[in-house]
Amino acid sequence: xxxxxxxxxRINSVKSTQKITKAKxxxxxxxxxxxxxxxxxxxxxxxxxxxxxxxxxxKVQVGEGSPKLLAGTGKDQVHLLVVANSDxxxxxxxxxxxxxxxxxxxxxxxxxxxxxxxxxxxxxxxAPIRRDFPSAIAGGxxxxxxxxxxxxxAEKIANELLAMYEAGQFDVAHxxxxxxxxxxxxxxxxxxxxxxxxxxxxxxxDGGAVVDYEPDEEAILADLLPRYLRVQLFGALLENxxxxxxxxxTAMDNATRNAGELIKKLTIQYNRxxxxxxxxxxxxxxxxxxxx
Amino acid sequence: xxxxxxxxxxxxxxxxxxxxxxxxxTEGEFGVLEGHAPFMSxxxxxxxxxxxxxxxxxEEIQVQGGFAEVSAKGLTVLAExxxx
Numbered sequence: 059x060x061x062x063x064x065x066x067x068r069i070n071s072v073k074s075t076q077k078i079t080k081a082k083x084x085x086x087x088x089x090x091x092x093x094x095x096x097x098x099x100x101x102x103x104x105x106x107x108x109x110x111x112x113x114x115x116x117k118v119q120v121g122e123g124s125p126k127l128l129a130g131t132g133k134d135q136v137h138l139l140v141v142a143n144s145d146x147x148x149x150x151x152x153x154x155x156x157x158x159x160x161x162x163x164x165x166x167x168x169x170x171x172x173x174x175x176x177x178x179x180x181x182x183x184x185a186p187i188r189r190d191f192p193s194a195i196a197g198g199x200x201x202x203x204x205x206x207x208x209x210x211x212a213e214k215i216a217n218e219l220l221a222m223y224e225a226g227q228f229d230v231a232h233x234x235x236x237x238x239x240x241x242x243x244x245x246x247x248x249x250x251x252x253x254x255x256x257x258x259x260x261x262x263x264d265g266g267a268v269v270d271y272e273p274d275e276e277a278i279l280a281d282l283l284p285r286y287l288r289v290q291l292f293g294a295l296l297e298n299x300x301x302x303x304x305x306x307x308t309a310m311d312n313a314t315r316n317a318g319e320l321i322k323k324l325t326i327q328y329n330r331x332x333x334x335x336x337x338x339x340x341x342x343x344x345x346x347x348x349x350x
Numbered sequence: 351x352x353x354x355x356x357x358x359x360x361x362x363x364x365x366x367x368x369x370x371x372x373x374x375x376t377e378g379e380f381g382v383l384e385g386h387a388p389f390m391s392x393x394x395x396x397x398x399x400x401x402x403x404x405x406x407x408x409e410e411i412q413v414q415g416g417f418a419e420v421s422a423k424g425l426t427v428l429a430e431x432x433x434x
Contacts, residue, residue, distance in 0.1 A: 272391040278417075
């Protein structure tokens with residue numbers, strides 16, 4: 059049985075841990091709201107671009123002369139896995155889930171005899187992936203220098219990926235991130251980003267009006283493809299941020315509750331041993347008085 | 351009136367009814383009034399001029415990496431960067 063003093067110290071230590079988790083939970087809740095509104099603000103652009111891409115893609119035949127971003131390199135050998143993680147911990151299994159999905163995909167591709175490379179965004183994915191695939195990391199992007207990743211970061215990542223693609227360093231790129239469903243549910247998601255899959259948005263019928271293109275459809279499509287990639291990355295970063303905060307909120311809520319339970323248990327134990335000590339003392343006094 | 355929207359990846363910059371918008375298309379500037387035929391064009395980096403009413407001083411917005419779409423609903427300009 060721990061002494062009274064030890065118990066007291068233990069209770070205090072759990073209490074201060076609870077304070078931290080509680081504070082982190084509140085911060086996450088506030089940041090989640092911000093991340094959600096950022097994700098919402100990005101929706102019009104992404105939606106419209108996807109609609110335009112869909113209507114263009116339905117008009118353009120994919121063939122020899124198509125842009126490489128749409129048609130692919132003609133090979134399927136080297137796969138680049140772009141893994142987007144967060145920079146901070148204290149968010150439950152958020153990063154672990156994304157890394158797990160990426161590793162599973164990597165094993166699957168390796169089993170098929172493909173070459174796998176990684177491109178890592180964010181700090182928390184580096185260590186676990188480096189441990190399992192030490193030589194496969196082709197690059198990475200550091201987001202620790204900015205408060206929150208925005209379109210500028212997405213643009214830099216996209217440009218770097220495009221340069222690698224142009225240099226023939228990979229044939230297919232997959233993006234791993236966590237889609238935000240709710241504060242309780244974040245879904246690790248895999249998405250092929252290069253070659254760009256044709257968007258599957260229902261093409262809005264413009265009343266049969268003939269649309270003029272300037273320059274022609276193919277030129278516009280070639281121009282829009284890199285932008286589409288940037289928007290996809292930007293969307294993924296935003297989803298990731300919202301997911302991180304959601305996961306953090308849930309994890310910290312659990313931690314706070316667990317700490318509360320622990321404190322309750324320890325307090326009961328503390329009181330019990332205190333009473334036992336008092337009883338023993340009383341018994342000793344009474345026994346002493348009777349002996350006189 | 352023409353319904354004009356200017357959208358960047360981060361937010362919806364403008365959504366309003368205006369008289370005319372002049373857009374610097376890749377193959378030349380073009381002005382869009384109400385009832386323009388459906389039209390799509392890439393936009394070169396430059397200045398969009400927004401005329402709220404006929405004869406008014408245009409409001410100028412710098413855009414980069416733009417794309418313009420004219421449909422029955424109005425004019426939508428998608429731009430990666432906007433200033434002004």
